[in-house]
Amino acid sequence: MLQLFVTNAGRVLSKQDLIDAIWPNVHVGDDSLFQCVREIRAALGDDQRQLIKLVSGRGYLFDGQVTVGPGVLGAADEAQPPVATANADPVAAVPPALATEPARKRLRFGVRAGLATAAGLGAVIGLAVVAPIFVPDFIFARKPPAVAAEQLVGVGEGQKLNELAASVADRLSAAVSIAAAAPVLTPDSMFPRKSPTIAMMPIVGVGDSQLVAEMAGDVTDRLTDGLARIDKLRVLAPRTQTASAVPQPVAAHPEADFVVSGELRLEGGAWTIQARMSNGATGEVRWTNSVSVGIEKSDMTLQQIRLAAGVGHPLALRINAMINAGPAATDDELAGGTAKVVIEQAMASINQTTPERFKAAQTMLEKAIAADPGNVDLAAALSAHLLRGIQMTWYNRSDVADTQRAAQSMLEQALRAKPTYIPVLEAYCRLLNATNQFIESLVACGRVLTFDPWDGLAIYNLGLGQLRLGRFEDALATFKLAEQFDTPRTARWTWLLGAGLTLVVMDRDEEAIPYLMRSIAITPATGRSHAVLATAYQRLGRTDEAKAALAKTMELRPGSTAVNIALDPKNASPLYTEAAKRVADVLVGLGLPDK
Numbered sequence: 001m002l003q004l005f006v007t008n009a010g011r012v013l014s015k016q017d018l019i020d021a022i023w024p025n026v027h028v029g030d031d032s033l034f035q036c037v038r039e040i041r042a043a044l045g046d047d048q049r050q051l052i053k054l055v056s057g058r059g060y061l062f063d064g065q066v067t068v069g070p071g072v073l074g075a076a077d078e079a080q081p082p083v084a085t086a087n088a089d090p091v092a093a094v095p096p097a098l099a100t101e102p103a104r105k106r107l108r109f110g111v112r113a114g115l116a117t118a119a120g121l122g123a124v125i126g127l128a129v130v131a132p133i134f135v136p137d138f139i140f141a142r143k144p145p146a147v148a149a150e151q152l153v154g155v156g157e158g159q160k161l162n163e164l165a166a167s168v169a170d171r172l173s174a175a176v177s178i179a180a181a182a183p184v185l186t187p188d189s190m191f192p193r194k195s196p197t198i199a200m201m202p203i204v205g206v207g208d209s210q211l212v213a214e215m216a217g218d219v220t221d222r223l224t225d226g227l228a229r230i231d232k233l234r235v236l237a238p239r240t241q242t243a244s245a246v247p248q249p250v251a252a253h254p255e256a257d258f259v260v261s262g263e264l265r266l267e268g269g270a271w272t273i274q275a276r277m278s279n280g281a282t283g284e285v286r287w288t289n290s291v292s293v294g295i296e297k298s299d300m301t302l303q304q305i306r307l308a309a310g311v312g313h314p315l316a317l318r319i320n321a322m323i324n325a326g327p328a329a330t331d332d333e334l335a336g337g338t339a340k341v342v343i344e345q346a347m348a349s350i351n352q353t354t355p356e357r358f359k360a361a362q363t364m365l366e367k368a369i370a371a372d373p374g375n376v377d378l379a380a381a382l383s384a385h386l387l388r389g390i391q392m393t394w395y396n397r398s399d400v401a402d403t404q405r406a407a408q409s410m411l412e413q414a415l416r417a418k419p420t421y422i423p424v425l426e427a428y429c430r431l432l433n434a435t436n437q438f439i440e441s442l443v444a445c446g447r448v449l450t451f452d453p454w455d456g457l458a459i460y461n462l463g464l465g466q467l468r469l470g471r472f473e474d475a476l477a478t479f480k481l482a483e484q485f486d487t488p489r490t491a492r493w494t495w496l497l498g499a500g501l502t503l504v505v506m507d508r509d510e511e512a513i514p515y516l517m518r519s520i521a522i523t524p525a526t527g528r529s530h531a532v533l534a535t536a537y538q539r540l541g542r543t544d545e546a547k548a549a550l551a552k553t554m555e556l557r558p559g560s561t562a563v564n565i566a567l568d569p570k571n572a573s574p575l576y577t578e579a580a581k582r583v584a585d586v587l588v589g590l591g592l593p594d595k
Helices: 002-007 015-022 030-044 111-133 159-185 210-228 300-325 331-335 337-351 355-371 376-391 397-417 422-434 438-449 456-468 472-485 489-505 509-522 528-539 543-556 574-590
Strands: 052-055 059-062 197-200 234-236 258-267 270-279 285-294
Touching: 002 015, 002 059, 015 030, 015 059, 030 052, 030 438, 197 210, 210 234, 210 258, 210 300, 258 300, 270 300, 285 300, 300 422, 300 472, 337 355, 337 376, 355 376, 376 397, 376 422, 397 422, 422 438, 422 456, 438 456, 456 472, 456 489, 472 489, 489 509, 489 528, 489 574, 509 528, 528 543, 528 574, 543 574
Parallel strands: 197 234, 197 258
Antiparallel strands: 052 059, 258 270, 270 285
């Protein structure tokens, strides 16, 4: 955000412009924006709000003096126009007679303030260096400006004060240069990698039904739109196609690296789509998948969304795996090989979550990674599993810190090996959530969605972050989005629980009960779902059902108390903390031990 302000000095940036730039593909409210602005102001020592100004009804204005000229990042264009400052005419060329006179910055400080300013600016500019990882390429498509820090003047007498001012100015100049250069120092710019091109063929409706043909066209459009949102992927839109009595062969597309095609059928009360991705030049099939969606209890729009997501989610994972593995990777390696079998078995083991199943799955993953310590998929899966245990409070409190460190260590190594790999980014998103770094988790989870917009686990963790930040309406909308996509299906109980919990926190207990019941029907052994359900029942006057639900909680989670069954309140907003206390009070009134 600081980088955006500096490179747009003197220009009003609207709140929506800032939100779209910093948090692409993420549901973010004004509170996150305000927090970032507060942190930048604090780092800059801008207590009087003279550098970053709020322009009522329009947005924010960076009113700092930024000098732009050649030589800082390399040769600048000779004809580059002068940059206007907020309170002055466009900056003219400096006359030779004044070239040696030091410019005076309006930021004035003493010794202690100087140290604080240097440290604060270093921290914020450090974030600016990382910013290109999280923001759309179009922001940085232009040539980055050369930014020169003007001399800072030590106010007062003494040589040491002047030396400190000069030192801070030097460090700031170097830091700003790095921050401004960051967009051109990303891995893709230093080591250019061709973005793969996908040609999306129309999904063929098999049969002569107009309904099937229209459904196939709508699913094609939704799948194309989703693929077009994936970072570093070029998508060629399909041409129109009518229904066909039989599947048609896919022609070669030498202009595309890969071709996505498929057929849609309506059989036995369900839509079934058979999709594949093939080599654009040779026609060799590199990936295939089949998805079925029932037509009962859902409207046509929801059926379209789930068909597109059912194809799009595994397809996005395969594309991402191919990009990260390189052209020499075999199909077996891309599919995960034996590691995938272990991960799937571990996930199946915890689908009906109990402490015993959870431990068995952990043992399974630990043995696999001991035999193959360099496997990034196993590292991501095990770290995500450990973090899931922290979120579910399956570990003793005394073991949580060590468990968190172990997960973080594995993730750091995996991120170094594959920094854009979805399973690793997904686990990192969960790590930030499990460690109560909620604002950071919004960015990390949003990063996952730039590679797979249908990733339900990332969407779920995004919703958890919003919930804990007190943004209840945003969280509910996010959990409902995950429910619409319903991918991956092994995790569907999580967003149902998330929606139910959010509704209870919002005192909408009647609406919460169906979500909680559906979550429990899929994964009945968490115990926490029953506790939330007990709260909803009790507040609706259904005391017998409330007591039965709480009894089930105590059966599944012996030793539960109002303290250890609740989510960790650290870094949560006061709004959420107050709502959580109301829930705890209801449970204690029903008989749950306080401590």
